[in-house]
Amino acid sequence: xxxxxxxxxxxxxxxxxxxxxxxxxxxxxxxxxxxxxxxxxxxxxxxxxxxxxxxxxxxxxxxxxxxxxxxxxxxxxxxxxxxxxxxxxxxxxxxxxxxxxxxxxxxxxxxxxxxxxxxxxxxxxxxxxxxxxxxxxxxxxxxxxxxxxxxxxxxxxxxxxxxxxxxxxxxxxxxxxxxxxxxxxxxxxxxxxxxxxxxxxxxxxxxxxxxxxxxxxxxxxxxxxxxxxxxxxxxxxxxxxxxxxxxxxxxxxxxxxxxxxxxxxxxxxxxxxxxxxxxxxxxxxxxxxxxxxxxxxxxxxxxxxxxxxxxxxxxxxxxxxxxxxxxxxxxxxx
Amino acid sequence: xxxxxxxxxxxxxxxxxxxxxxxxxxxxxxxxxxxxxxxxxxxxxxxxxxxxxxxxxxxxxxxxxxxxxxxxxxxxxxxxxxxxxxxxxxxxxxxxxxxxxxxxxxxxxxxxxxxxxxxxxxxxxxxxxxxxxxxxxxxxxxxxxxxxxxxxxxxxxxxxxxxxxxxxxxxxxxxxxxxxxxxxxxxxxxxxxxxxxxxxxxxxxxxxxxxxxxxxxxxxxxxxxxxxxxxxxxxxxxxxxxxxxxx
Numbered sequence: 108x109x110x111x112x113x114x115x116x117x118x119x120x121x122x123x124x125x126x127x128x129x130x131x132x133x134x135x136x137x138x139x140x141x142x143x144x145x146x147x148x149x150x151x152x153x154x155x156x157x158x159x160x161x162x163x164x165x166x167x168x169x170x171x172x173x174x175x176x177x178x179x180x181x182x183x184x185x186x187x188x189x190x191x192x193x194x195x196x197x198x199x200x201x202x203x204x205x206x207x208x209x210x211x212x213x214x215x216x217x218x219x220x221x222x223x224x225x226x227x228x229x230x231x232x233x234x235x236x237x238x239x240x241x242x243x244x245x246x247x248x249x250x251x252x253x254x255x256x257x258x259x260x261x262x263x264x265x266x267x268x269x270x271x272x273x274x275x276x277x278x279x280x281x282x283x284x285x286x287x288x289x290x291x292x293x294x295x296x297x298x299x300x301x302x303x304x305x306x307x308x309x310x311x312x313x314x315x316x317x318x319x320x321x322x323x324x325x326x327x328x329x330x331x332x333x334x335x336x337x338x339x340x341x342x343x344x345x346x347x348x349x350x351x352x353x354x355x356x357x358x359x360x361x362x363x364x365x366x367x368x369x370x371x372x373x374x375x376x377x378x379x380x381x382x383x384x385x386x387x388x389x390x391x392x393x394x395x396x397x398x399x400x401x402x403x404x405x406x407x408x409x410x411x412x413x414x415x416x417x418x419x420x421x422x423x424x425x426x427x428x429x430x431x432x433x434x435x436x437x438x439x440x441x
Numbered sequence: 442x443x444x445x446x447x448x449x450x451x452x453x454x455x456x457x458x459x460x461x462x463x464x465x466x467x468x469x470x471x472x473x474x475x476x477x478x479x480x481x482x483x484x485x486x487x488x489x490x491x492x493x494x495x496x497x498x499x500x501x502x503x504x505x506x507x508x509x510x511x512x513x514x515x516x517x518x519x520x521x522x523x524x525x526x527x528x529x530x531x532x533x534x535x536x537x538x539x540x541x542x543x544x545x546x547x548x549x550x551x552x553x554x555x556x557x558x559x560x561x562x563x564x565x566x567x568x569x570x571x572x573x574x575x576x577x578x579x580x581x582x583x584x585x586x587x588x589x590x591x592x593x594x595x596x597x598x599x600x601x602x603x604x605x606x607x608x609x610x611x612x613x614x615x616x617x618x619x620x621x622x623x624x625x626x627x628x629x630x631x632x633x634x635x636x637x638x639x640x641x642x643x644x645x646x647x648x649x650x651x652x653x654x655x656x657x658x659x660x661x662x663x664x665x666x667x668x669x670x671x672x673x674x675x676x677x678x679x680x681x682x683x684x685x686x687x688x
Contacts (some may be wrong), residue, residue, distance in 0.1 A: 312548035312558055315540045322529035329527070330544050330598070332516035357506065 108236025118367050137217040139390070142295055146193035146288045152288030157359070158403055159325075162396045163291075163298045164355045169211050169391035170305060176377065177385030178309055179341040182235070185242030188249045189346040191368030192219035193353025195253060195260060198363040207273045208283070212354040219350020224343040231339040243370050250368040254319045266365030269357075283358075295357055301348055308344070309388065317341050349376075378416075382423050384430025386393075442467045442486070442638050443606060448497030450483050453677065457483040460497070462663045463495075463657050465614030470665055471640045472649045475659035476560055476682055481642050482524070482610070488640065489521045489608050490514045493627075501548070522595040524611045524642075530584030531586045537583055538566040538597045545602035570601045572635070573627055589620030593627065600631075607631070611642035613648055615646060621645060650674065 145159040172186045196215030196438025206212070230241040253260045260266055270291075273282040308314050316337050319327040330333050357363045367374065375398065392403040398416065406412040427433060442550060443465040446479060450458040458480040463616070465471045470668040472662040475481050487494045490511035498507045511572075529537050542565040543549070548558050570576045573593050579588065583594050592612060599607060613621045614627060625648050631637045632652070643649045656673045666673060673679055 109521075235602045307553050310555045311552050312543040312546075312562065313550060313552040315536070315543055318532065318536075318547050319529055319540045321533055323527060326527040326529065328512055329515070329521070329523075330541055330602070332544055332549060333512075 111370050129422035146156040160294050160359050162399045163294045165296050165351050166395035168349045168352035169376050169395050171345050172376045173391045175341050175345040175382045176380050178318040182239045183242040184239045185246030186197040186349050186376050187372035188246035189219035189223045189349045190353035193350030194357040194363040194367045196271050197354035197357040198266040205270045215354035223346025227339045227342040231335045232363045270361040271358040324414045384433035390430050418441030444500035446498045448494035455643050459662045468636050470654045473642045473657045479659040480662040485642050518605035520599035520602050521608035526591050528583045534594050535579040538601045541598040541601040542566045555594045569597045571598045607637050607639045613645050658684035
């Protein structure tokens with residue numbers, strides 16, 4: 108699956124005029140066919156549909172992060188903050204405000220996205236390690252807030268006592284409350300919309316300026332690209348997508364826990380991007396799939412699952428320095 | 442077009458450029474030469490806005506740009522290339538030039554691709570690539586190209602921003618004879634056929650005397666001579682400065 112995703116989609120994400128060996132639309136059709144058919148083939152391999160839901164959620168979060176990491180060349184080690192804020196925003200909305208899934212998603216996404224937008228303003232002039240350190244520190248702030256505000260957030264035990272609600276479309280109602288295929292398809296639809304938007308974004312003139320900043324910031328500046336403003340926007344947009352993924356996480360589990368805000372999750376998201384291939388559009392999804400499936404499989408055998416995931420990460424980085432999908436993208440001359 | 446009035450640049454106690462003036466007319470090709478350490482690069486950096494002069498002023502098309510930073514001068518119509526090649530190596534030639542065209546067309550906030558934007562920028566990019574003769578290599582990664590082609594890509598990027606004045610910082614730096622010949626031919630064509638106003642720094646005297654309408658000679662931070670190539674070639678002061686360097 109992973110290898111197939113690579114060819115068509117990555118070339119498109121970079122916006123080249125080069126024609127890949129297999130037409131792009133064929134590859135995209137294959138990718139989406141695989142994702143849509145998950146409930147039918149995954150059980151045959153011993154998986155379960157909720158696992159695929161987790162892959163989509165973390166895949167979306169990692170792809171959101173990758174707008175910043177892979178497409179702008181700026182490292183954030185604090186994206187769990189926006190993921191977690193999205194999750195808590197959605198959970199708190201459902202618990203205290205209204206029994207509306209769309210409203211919960213909207214408010215959660217706004218909470219995480221706007222927090223990122225405001226914080227981004229403060230750190231946009233920092234670079235490299237300094238930028239990454241700032242993002243970690245800011246992320247941990249929310250973690251401790253959720254951790255210690257017992258009455259409101261449930262503290263260490265997490266936020267419970269809420270659950271996703273059926274969604275009404277006029278006379279029709281989409282009941283996503285059980286854990287079945289309907290909820291998976293709902294996740295997939297949101298994922299598809301978000302990813303479609305990202306795909307347009309990286310192909311736009313705005314996306315091209317981000318790519319230019321990644322390649323050579325000094326040159327980008329002299330091209331009259333407003334580098335700070337573009338990085339800020341990239342950071343903000345990236346936070347919105349990751350926050351959206353966070354709201355889905357809360358809906359998936361009917362639960363939001365402080366670990367969704369913890370910097371270790373920020374690290375996992377970066378690992379997903381790097382492992383899958385951060386210079387590719389679909390890489391983070393592949394990274395998330397590998398990560399989530401490994402975590403699920405190994406953690407059923409040992410609590411030290413991270414040692415194994417870590418070892419596999421090291422192997423991938425050594426043998427596929429550009430990530431699993433990055434291998435497909437050796438953009439040789441025609 | 443470009444008026445430099447009595448500019449001076451001090452770095453601490455060092456006076457890198459002292460009291461130099463220069464006036465460039467539209468359509469002119471001006472070369473700035475001088476022995477090593479003459480202050481050429483400092484002078485050039487003030488024109489392009491890399492840093493402001495300590496004293497004096499710079500006018501571009503009648504507008505005072507003395508303290509306008511480099512990236513804003515691009516929007517006013519000053520395009521430049523760099524002494525050290527500055528490109529986006531992992532993008533194709535076309536993508537490099539396209540990005541420059543998109544920025545010049547003020548599309549940096551356009552977050553959804555659309556036909557009108559794409560056509561505008563693609564047309565400019567294609568025109569400039571054809572103009573510099575890189576059309577056939579448009580889909581190659583810039584990092585894979587020869588040094589000469591990379592520098593030519595840089596020129597195409599500057600042109601894609603539709604400048605009225607082109608500033609070239611040692612366009613033939615690090616090039617072999619063949620590449621030097623090709624880039625010289627290109628600059629000459631831009632100047633003669635397209636009527637670009639060009640200011641360049643150059644070490645290679647063959648190139649300078651082949652291209653320039655007027656030459657400004659700097660020595661030890663000051664203006665040593667200014668004139669047509671034949672006048673400069675005949676100038677004893679200039680010869681002395683260069684001979685002084687070689688001894």
